Amino acid sequence: MSTPTSTTTSATHGEVHQQPGAWRALHRVLRDRGPALRAFLDPLLARPDLRIVLTGAGTSAFVGDIAAAALRRPLRRRLDSVPTTDLVADPRSVFCEPAPVLLVSFARSGDSPESVAAVNLADDLADDLADELADGVHHLVITCHAHGRLALDRTAAERSFVLLLPEQTHDTGFAMTSSFTTMLLAALCAFVPAHLDDVEQLATAATAVLDRAGTTEEWVDPPPQRVVFLGSGPLLGLAHEAALKVLELTAGRTAAFHDSPLGFRHGPKALVDDRTLVVVLPSADPYTARYDDDILTELRADATARVEVLDVPGLDGLPDGLRAVALAVPVQLLALAASVAHGCTPDDPFPAGTVNRVVRGVRIHPLTGGGGGAR
Template sequence: MTVDELATHREVFQQPGVWREAAALLADRRDEVDAFLAPLLARPDLRIVLTGAGTSAFAGEVLAPALTRALRRRVDAVATTDIVSNPREVFAEQVPTLLVSFARSGDSPESVAATQLATTCLESVHQLVITCNADGRLAREHDESATSFVLLMPPATNDRGFAMTSSFTSMLLTAWLALAPGQDADLADRLAVGAEQVLSRADDVAKLTAGGYDRVVYLGSGPLGGLARESALKLLELTAGEVVSYYDTALGFRHGPKAVLRAGTLAVVYLSNDAYTRQYDLDIAAELRTAIGAENVLVVSAGESPDAWQLDGLAGVDDAALALPFVVIAQLLALRFSLRLGRTPDNPFPDGEVNRVVEGVTIHPLPR
């Protein structure tokens, strides 16, 4: 099988097209979405909780700080795995809550259990389900609920490959467009053009994997901190842990985690579009160039920056949206590292140690 025949390769490269499709699907349902969300967002005491497991949880980590700023209200990212294991802590406050669930398949045990526990623990809860699988249990259970709204992604985003790629980015884009006010009508297209710039340089990304690296560090600030975490997971998944990956924030990295640096380390720094935050990203990039050599530091930017990989046409875009074209670089790195190591990216765990849809989880009843 050639690289072009891999589902993971196809799903990475289809992203510009499915982002445009996802934005069009949301536009077609805009009146319905607004009718559901507007009364909730009008409540000053509304708490928004963004949830999912694994990569789906990291969509929430990217969005939460950006939505807090855009909506000027409390927005928390809490993984379904934390909700299921500690529901009384997560839902300790009896405040009106909008639970936004991200799920590729919607069939993982925690996805459904988290929504049920929210209903059990809270007196007032509405649920926005964003999923790639119309036949998944999560979509089916919430489709007819008067307090829920289900947003389906384009069918192609229900990735067949092991790792979430187009599913992650399409759900993230849809949530941002649905919840963040005042977004430009052409935002999805601008992001798609940015991703096309990345994909046109896929061979340049592949060359990085020939550098003898056995560990990769991803750093980002604010919403791009969540992106760094997702980037590290992609590499860990597709290389089955053979390449060590690490993530942190630009400022947090110096406080101990910098010890991960050694010969054979590639560092990727995502530069924020926020002028203030960007200063800290540039500081750590300069420090890394001194520590491990400029040739081992990849800086990614949407604005002019010396010695950075610059994506054009994205100036002024919020960091949460900027995460979409930026993550394509991490996806390509993970794919190419996997192939170079002789792994099968579509199924990096042939013995089933880790599964596409998590298995082996027992959902225990919550005592009254």
């Protein structure tokens, strides 16, 4: 499929294609700030009772979903991914136990109301539990915007560390693309520094995908009515992000869904028809991959939907969390092509302003009063 001019001239197109360079720039940032980051993180990670909570809204929440699933095994500790939208709505259900907490906040702009409220609520509740959480909540902020409120508020704050990503990752397009992958890579490398050695492999593999972008774009020519993304473990979070990308960039003209290969049989498979594209995100884990193979066999035998496997060559030896960084690139290309095929403007798929790049209209209610007491 030829690439329409409106795709190649969009900011979103440029931000998708800049990702290998952004990851290399991140490598330099982590190399330079590594000692300070380790001085902040290592004493916390030495505490066996530390609870790590990863948070963000929308795409930033999916960064937390992927990272939590990817980091539990190497860190051998508890990690919870809780969207800021859940945390702000019911903070006492998140911070309800006497364990030290490291709150990791992911934010492209850092200006979303929930992003700012989440860190403040965490501190407020830590003060309420002062006898049990003697040193309060610690904050690691991973953000793409030096002048966002979250970065400005936390840079000099007590018990906080702001990891500012390369400037180009503060995407100007509607959808999060390079901000998503670079925040995810930053989190994986921050907690497992050995992953810095894998950045070049990821960048090389993604460059090859970008050089043959038309292969993935053909999957949405013509655009399907529905798209389903299936993945397990860390790739379940990527499946969620993939569905959101298609939904956002097509302004809802393509209905998009996500699930795990095993979970899909338990009802959601009912949506499959001959206008559906099912995309399987294959795991590199030999055990988990058996379930990918099973659902592929089943769907192909049904011969109803179009079924594709989204894979990126050149990722041999990498765990699924890191592979998700590169697998996101063809997902973004697919969503971008679907957007243009539907006649949308990728940088502004909602010209009427019904959905915004930075969420508007959110009112943050005070924690006390109005039924906000202990439950």
